Amino acid sequence: MKFFDSEVVRAEMTEISELQDEVYGSVFQFPQMDRDEKMHHVMLLERLLDKQKVLYTRLSLSDDPEAKAMKQRIIESASLVGLPPNVDISVVFSNMSKMLDTMKKVIDEMNKPKKIMIGVAIVIVIGV
Numbered sequence: 001m002k003f004f005d006s007e008v009v010r011a012e013m014t015e016i017s018e019l020q021d022e023v024y025g026s027v028f029q030f031p032q033m034d035r036d037e038k039m040h041h042v043m044l045l046e047r048l049l050d051k052q053k054v055l056y057t058r059l060s061l062s063d064d065p066e067a068k069a070m071k072q073r074i075i076e077s078a079s080l081v082g083l084p085p086n087v088d089i090s091v092v093f094s095n096m097s098k099m100l101d102t103m104k105k106v107i108d109e110m111n112k113p114k115k116i117m118i119g120v121a122i123v124i125v126i127g128v
Contacts, residue, residue: 002064002066003058003059003062003064003066003067004064004066004067009055009058012051012054012055012058013055015051016048016051016052016055019044019047019048019051020048022044023041023044023045023048026041027041035107035108035110038107039104039107039108042100042103042104042107045100046097046100049093049096049097049100052093053090053093056071056074056089056090056093059071059074074089075089078092
């Protein structure tokens with residue numbers, strides 16, 4: 001069976017396409033989103049990235065010429081956006097995952113109430 005004839009592969013590619021549409025459809029609204037909307041957006045990005053990693057792994061393991069050609073197109077596309085030609089795409093995925101973890105932490109921190117150091121404030125006011 002050819003790689004792209006697989007029902008599993010076709011379903012994954014469909015889901016990737018739908019996730020991309022959803023992510024790209026709201027990316028420019030991200031700065032105006034509230035905390036929950038931002039977290040949802042980042043979670044969509046995580047799902048998309050996970051699906052892309054799985055598909056890339058499947059492409060890498062396949063002997064199908066069409067799968068090999070698609071993997072090569074991905075590598076070429078990566079170099080077009082500025083990645084070095086010899087970069088390991090799995091490293092790119094790993095770095096993207098770390099970036100998404102950082103984004104979640106930043107979003108979470110931005111919306112926490114600020115803690116006031118009461119003890120320090122009292123010392124300053126009283127002049128002790």
